[in-house]
Amino acid sequence: MKSVDQSKTVHAQKSVMPPASPSGTAPVPRIKTAASGSAPQPDPTLKRRIEELAMPGAGRKMNILGRLLVDSAEKTIWDRDTATLPVGARYWRKKARDFARTYFRPDALEADLDPYRYDPKPLLSAAAKAGFQTLMLPFPLGSAEPLTYIRSTVIQVAAVAEEFTTECGGLGLLLLAHHLGCAPVLLSGHVPSMLRHLLPLYGRLKQGAAESMAFAITEPGAGSDVEDTEGGAQAHLVTTAKRAKGGYIINGRKCFISGGGFAQSATLYAKLEGEGIESWTCFVVDKKMPGFSVGRREHKLGQRASDASELILEDVFVPEENVVGKLRSGWANNRNVLNYSRPCVGAIALGTGRGAFERALEFCRRTYLGPKRLIDYQDVQITLSDMAMSLWAARAMIWHSCAQLLRCNQAASAAAKVTGSDTAFKVCNQALELMGDHSYVHANSAERLWRDSRLTQIYEGTNQINRLALIEAQWEAEFNK
Numbered sequence: 001m002k003s004v005d006q007s008k009t010v011h012a013q014k015s016v017m018p019p020a021s022p023s024g025t026a027p028v029p030r031i032k033t034a035a036s037g038s039a040p041q042p043d044p045t046l047k048r049r050i051e052e053l054a055m056p057g058a059g060r061k062m063n064i065l066g067r068l069l070v071d072s073a074e075k076t077i078w079d080r081d082t083a084t085l086p087v088g089a090r091y092w093r094k095k096a097r098d099f100a101r102t103y104f105r106p107d108a109l110e111a112d113l114d115p116y117r118y119d120p121k122p123l124l125s126a127a128a129k130a131g132f133q134t135l136m137l138p139f140p141l142g143s144a145e146p147l148t149y150i151r152s153t154v155i156q157v158a159a160v161a162e163e164f165t166t167e168c169g170g171l172g173l174l175l176l177a178h179h180l181g182c183a184p185v186l187l188s189g190h191v192p193s194m195l196r197h198l199l200p201l202y203g204r205l206k207q208g209a210a211e212s213m214a215f216a217i218t219e220p221g222a223g224s225d226v227e228d229t230e231g232g233a234q235a236h237l238v239t240t241a242k243r244a245k246g247g248y249i250i251n252g253r254k255c256f257i258s259g260g261g262f263a264q265s266a267t268l269y270a271k272l273e274g275e276g277i278e279s280w281t282c283f284v285v286d287k288k289m290p291g292f293s294v295g296r297r298e299h300k301l302g303q304r305a306s307d308a309s310e311l312i313l314e315d316v317f318v319p320e321e322n323v324v325g326k327l328r329s330g331w332a333n334n335r336n337v338l339n340y341s342r343p344c345v346g347a348i349a350l351g352t353g354r355g356a357f358e359r360a361l362e363f364c365r366r367t368y369l370g371p372k373r374l375i376d377y378q379d380v381q382i383t384l385s386d387m388a389m390s391l392w393a394a395r396a397m398i399w400h401s402c403a404q405l406l407r408c409n410q411a412a413s414a415a416a417k418v419t420g421s422d423t424a425f426k427v428c429n430q431a432l433e434l435m436g437d438h439s440y441v442h443a444n445s446a447e448r449l450w451r452d453s454r455l456t457q458i459y460e461g462t463n464q465i466n467r468l469a470l471i472e473a474q475w476e477a478e479f480n481k
Helices: 006-012 046-053 057-061 064-068 077-084 087-104 108-113 121-130 146-151 155-167 169-187 191-206 229-233 330-366 378-402 410-440 446-455 463-479
Strands: 213-216 240-244 247-258 265-272 281-286 292-297 308-319
Touching: 046 057, 057 064, 077 087, 077 378, 087 121, 087 146, 087 155, 087 169, 108 169, 108 446, 121 169, 121 191, 146 155, 155 169, 155 330, 155 378, 169 191, 169 213, 169 247, 169 265, 169 330, 169 446, 213 247, 229 463, 247 265, 247 281, 265 308, 265 330, 281 308, 281 330, 330 378, 330 410, 330 446, 378 410, 410 446, 410 463
Parallel strands: 213 265, 240 265
Antiparallel strands: 240 247, 247 308, 265 281, 292 308
16 A cells, blocks of 8 residues: 655645735735725614514414414413323322422422431321322322323323422432332232222321332342343342241342332332242232341432332241232233333433423523623523423423323333433533533532432433333334334
């Protein structure tokens, strides 16, 4: 291969610079003005003309029918989206926003700074009295609006989740993890389990009891792999249930259990002695049972107000009636629970992103750069617009995934979780960039919401696992053709 003389190559290229003038300097282009030697004068009517050209003002020149076809209402995106919801979800979304501003906002910073001293009982009791903790069943058994519930089992919970976590991801998870704990009982389709465990709990919650139920699947050697078919087949499970007279004796450990430290009970999955994950069975385990204890509480980056705790089981006797559904049905039950919970996790993420957006928007309204507010600069407007569009699109995906009649679809649920959490983390990063140094100040909440959003890409199956869940669900129908 012949070498190339680089110096000759460079000299052979044509110059893209303008030719030099006789004095050796490049000629300066002349700009013509209306009056020779004077600068262009600003048009004093320009501002008025722009206002007249903007919609909906310009629509006044249309005929009556044309004007009727122009949406001239000045409404927020929140109001427009809320109006599209079924009546029950609309009611709970508005109520959740008011509740979060009243109960979350005053405590969010302190609960994040010192979660070990924060007492969740007053919040749990207030949420229970308001009906937020019994939304997994329709009225009169629970508090969900019946017609909306038939149309979509989880849309009311998802609407609440976004409003809660807009104020604080940790306090939101503290309340919302309870629904995940109740879901295995409900989705087992086992009426005796519902009558024995769920309805009595709901009855106490309606009276304002500061109680909750945790969901326990994760083990030290089995995390996201027990939320995926191929991973589950290779998971290293240690929690085991041994048959005993009148029930089962369970030994093992669960870790990273949301709300595990203060929940009074948990829906816990264990393999049967001598068998693998195919024998996974769901049990309702009460904290008062001998041998059941709470171990380490994790020191977390985000969503700190809600604990992530280790559950230790040492010869815990669980009576036969605490088996949820059929023996060995736990794996299928667990996968279906995730189908119902992932849209809500997407909504949790969406809330953190919206919270960061709202704080960045307020910062841009009141902060000046030179003679103008930040929000009056078009490059800032473009960033804010991108944030609003991203959140709007994610909300549409989440609500679409909730809109399946009674049931939740694995592919749509996985997509909602991934879309919501990836969008939220991106928007939180954009908020930090807009706010600069101010975003790092804890009192401004942007960095707290950024930390809260990151966890949503990890729990309920990492986003990589959820992408594989979509492939698995659509493999035969769409991909393997």
